[in-house]
Amino acid sequence: MTTGTLTEAILEFPDNRLLIDLCGEFDRNLTDIEARTGVQILRRGNQLALHGPAEAQDAAQAVLSALYQRLEQGRPVGRADIDREFRLGAEEIDTGDQLEMFAGGKVEIKTRKKLVEPRTDAQKAYVRELFQNELCFGIGPAGTGKTYLAVAAGVNMFITGQVDKIILSRPAVEAGEKLGYLPGDMKDKVDPYMQPLYDALNDFLPGKQLARMMEEKVIEIAPLAFMRGRTLANAFVVLDEAQNATSMQMKMFLTRLGEGSRMVITGDRTQVDLPRGVASGLADAERLLTSIPRISFSYFTSADVVRHPLVARIIEAYEKDAERGV
Template sequence: MAFGAPNPAEDQTTIHEVLLEFPDNRLLIDLCGEYDRHLAEIEQKLTVQIVRRGNMLSVMGDPDMREQAAAVLTALYDRLETGRSVEVADVDRELRMDTRATEEPAPGDQLEMFRGGKVEIKTRKKLVEPRTDAQKAYVQSLFEHELAFGIGPAGTGKTYLAVAVGVSMFITGHVDKIILCRPAVEAGERLGFLPGTQEEKVDPYMQPLYDALNDFLPGKQLAKLKEEKTIEIAPLAFMRGRTLSNAFVVLDEAQNATTMQMKMFLTRLGEGSRMVITGDRSQVDLPRGVTSGLADAERLLNTIPKISFNYFTSRDVVRHPLVAAIIEAYEADDAPA
């Protein structure tokens, strides 16, 4: 597919627009989105103006911004040409990501999903793509390192992407089971004794992990894998005494693990396993005076080369835009004067 470019016959100093030609009008409609919502999003984020002229789009504005907008539109159209859809999340991802291609992996490389700078995680139900450069680096580290940390505020995809990678590695045979756990710590409230069986008592704490798995695996298959103990979701305390071999293991909300719990968990790592620890240092729910195991692990282990530490900021929040604004407001309030 050939894209239009500024008219070479014009004096380059007088050019105020980039013209892009899209041969397939049906794909162009999808590119623009319902009521041109995709174009409006690009215009707002990059402060450019986009005008449709037949099967062409004219991008006007600051030279750097219009070139970036052209690159985003080109990438989204390429996506449509491969038969995939373009949703608001895809527009957001292209606006956030560095579009420069990276080196192609060698044939048979475990990271063969990293093509032309793109990262795609295949699961049974959907294809998951990181939406920021920090998310992309995080996903790559999960495939490259046996032990990785994801640290940052809520809404940055730390747990979601970790579970997606775990499901991908499971369905491709790199691991034999998935183990997801988190400390059963209440977030500032005393809920008292919960009714039901042991599983029913801890299920409310594990719900975010169930939500992620339901996004990636069909319900019947997930239920069967849980019944067979091929997928386990359990409180952190249940890991004591185990050696976790050939498994993808995720510890979520690790800021609520004590130092002893964190040491216990990290020493469960067995042959052929991958371990991911995610947490948010600003949301510690431990009793006053109890040191967070996540902070201790970060302090003690950050010089070990084979352990990856990945950090997120409010710029990586992929929930509602207000979430990023809320996080930034609290961070500013906590910052020293």
């Protein structure tokens, strides 16, 4: 039955008991699939009727069939399994091999909400490094897209099943202001400092999906100090504002790298907020790690600034002033 571009598809499931498990408690699993695809799913006896655009129906059918097959094998179905099917199913086929696409000369990163295309040659080279190496450094002034592109790459690798979670971190170093004077508990004090990371994620993931993923700890945003003692396996990990990590903190963070993980460290050597006399861990990492294979260093200049044109001129003015030794 067809109405305009909307169609109805019928899926039949022979085992009504498994169908109940497929739908989930209070049809929660169907609600999740509806939210992701925009398809309306109605249960009729041992059938599910799918209403919506044909392309969205195909995605919903593929996920429902895979989940039902999982139940037939005696394996449970939960929200994490639904998410995995979306990431490893149609999304992976749709994106294909990212590096293959890069080979054609076009560099872009697909996320849930938008297609991110680096603008400058340095940004394009940086994105290629993000997909080719397990440990990448992005170093340069503010506004050059270091963190934004890294988070976009992390979201892409997550939705294509290359990693199981995204972890974003920053050193909790105050930039001339004292967090202790802010009201609230530790989370309330730290969250404003982490806001740029939230902003980037909101650009790439729908709000409800992002909230759910953070609630389920699939996405974590935390101060650098919270990384101590952890082994970060099968994760895409970003350390932002790394110039404010001490040498000990940088070593601690780098040694968290676990099996199947990727790490990106971004920073601006001209904006160090550490106390006078405390060495920046980013500078030490540059000095010690540049000759190690599978670790890349990408550098940006004012020419790579993608914010307001005045930002590039401001950066150039400060750079010239520093060169004069004033």
